[in-house]
Amino acid sequence: MAGGAPPSTGGPPTTSSFSSVASSSLASGLPPPPPPPKILLAKPGSGPAAPRFPRDDDPSGSVVLRSRNAPQPSSLNLLSDSWEFHTDRILPFLTENNDFTVVGIIGPPGVGKSTIMNDLYGFDGSSPGMLPPFATQSDETRAMAKHCTTGIELRVSAERLILLDAQPMFSPSLLVDMMRPDGSSTIPLLNGESLSADLAHELMGIQLGVFLASICNVLLVVSEGIHDFSMWQLMLVVDLLKHGIPDPSLLTSSHSQGSDSVPDNENKSIVQPTSVEFLSALVFIHTKLQDQDLSPSKTILLRKALLQFFSSSSFNVNKHGATVQTDSSNSLDTKSEDLDPVQPDLFMIPLKWQDNVQKSHSESYCSMSGKLRDQILSMTGHSFAKNISERDWLRNSAKIWELVKKSPVIVDYCRTLQSSGLFRK
16 A cells, blocks of 8 residues: 655655754744645636745646635646557656556546545645636536546655546546547547447446556555446446556566656557456546435345346456445445455445434444545555556656557457447448
8 A cells, every 4th residue: 555655766755854844943043944835736827826835746836726716726747638658748747656556537527526635645724715626617617518527637645646537437527628629539549440329428428447557556446426337337437448458567667667758659569468467446436415314224235236236247357355344434234244355345425415414323424535545545456567656657648548549359349349330420
């Protein structure tokens, strides 16, 4: 699990370094400086000038504090809206540390993915004027049915959690943005082949799922309510199509570990074939639940349905000695033998407004969110076959992405969807 102290090069300022600065300030009779803003990798967007606060790893003071009405920070995309992988943009923020954990998240729009990732990052929303690491829906974007995340955005927490927030699955606003007037897709997914926008939109979710399941130690799969199983079905498709994608730690990197910048086109090198595959540990999260949905009987039924749904999938195999946590978030009147410890995990979070409901039978939103963060930070996700550094993980992830885009299994599945008549020609 992540939590080891990062090397001194390329990492964020540590608590000890800030303490030393504060001690020297006190010795000189000056008040200690304020702690640096805890927004790693956030860059200032366009708009009015704002106060800048220099940091050890950012002497130019590009990290700013702004009002909540100011534009969101410019995104730092691992995967851009044009479906391109940006190695050189991310590499300077990673280190040679090999004690890290990659946590990804996928789900439909508006289910709270970015909020969950901000909690895992350790963002304290009580700080006035501080923007969250991952942009969340405002009232305006929610009213216009717009999405906040495109591609995959990356942030790195102080515990060396590499957090990957993916664009929403099944998003109508994404479909609108990628559709040309003739109905074709603006994003080339299969070797530049032109596809209809609705088919490309379906394929994007599959490619993202396969990619994240191939490079993350833990993958959070988020659904809204207790009756939405579309993400369960998507993960079964991911399990069906994730073949021939090797363990990222087994790919030979052609670059020295000391390199600080690697052009994207240099990462598209030939990958040595390997029969060893990798699969993330899954944590299924259902959000915005009503109080009646959190009764012990319904919780047990949902867990049993999940276990049965994935009983024949690869996700129920504990290949890498991972300890998949059982859900301790609710008081379940069930025997331990009813729950298979190697099955995908399940976590249930109530609506925020239920914190003010009297005589609620469930724990509060804040309590459940805190337990979710504690569980993710303490659980042992699936480990890669070999220890690799953060930077080598990034380089090898770029190669994994190229394999996903060219996967013959996914191409054949796309052909099947084309011939099904469900999508526009």
